[in-house]
Amino acid sequence: MLSSIDIHSSVAVYVQIENHVQFAIASGRLKPTDQLPSVRELSERLEVNPNTVAKAYRDLEVMGLLYTRRGMGVFVNKGIEAKCREDCRRRIIGRMHEVVAEAKAAGLESDEVNEIVAKSLTFEGSPYGPTPASLLTLAKKRK
Numbered sequence: 001m002l003s004s005i006d007i008h009s010s011v012a013v014y015v016q017i018e019n020h021v022q023f024a025i026a027s028g029r030l031k032p033t034d035q036l037p038s039v040r041e042l043s044e045r046l047e048v049n050p051n052t053v054a055k056a057y058r059d060l061e062v063m064g065l066l067y068t069r070r071g072m073g074v075f076v077n078k079g080i081e082a083k084c085r086e087d088c089r090r091r092i093i094g095r096m097h098e099v100v101a102e103a104k105a106a107g108l109e110s111d112e113v114n115e116i117v118a119k120s121l122t123f124e125g126s127p128y129g130p131t132p133a134s135l136l137t138l139a140k141k142r143k
Contacts, residue, residue: 002037005046006128013048016128017056023127025065025076026088032078036066039074112138 002024005016024030036042039057043050057074060066065084068074103113116138123132 002042003045004126004129005048006126006130007048008130009128011128013046014052014056014059017042017046017053018059019127021056021060022065022084022088025081026085028081030076032076032081034076036074036076 002017002020005013005020007013009016011019021030021036030036036057037045039050039053043053046053057066057068061068061074065077065080066074067077100113116135119135119138123135
């Protein structure tokens with residue numbers, strides 16, 4: 001978690017950091033009272049400006065997911081796992097609905113969409129990385 005971001009993504013770096021934390025809480029990889037890396041440590045690891053990490057942490061604190069103990073660090077709040085899981089699911093379902101609607105509007109058949117989803121599920125890695133080449137070949141496959 002929080003080992004890489006994609007500076008070429010259309011998603012802002014601070015939003016990628018926020019999403020990585022939210023996904024980690026929703027999946028159980030981050031648990032209540034777990035300590036996150038310091039702003040300086042994470043900015044060095046990700047090779048981004050410390051202000052970017054600080055903004056992400058502040059936003060997550062405002063959302064109620066994190067809390068700061070002065071001189072101690074940044075920690076995951078207690079009792080937010082279910083809310084975080086629900087918020088992530090709702091957001092992902094909304095985005096998936098948009099993508100499927102776009103696919104239908106562009107004339108893709110259900111079997112094509114299902115094939116893309118099935119192949120996408122086999123890939124590991126950051127949600128903000130480049131699209132795997134094997135998925136891009138599916139775009140040329142049908143005419």
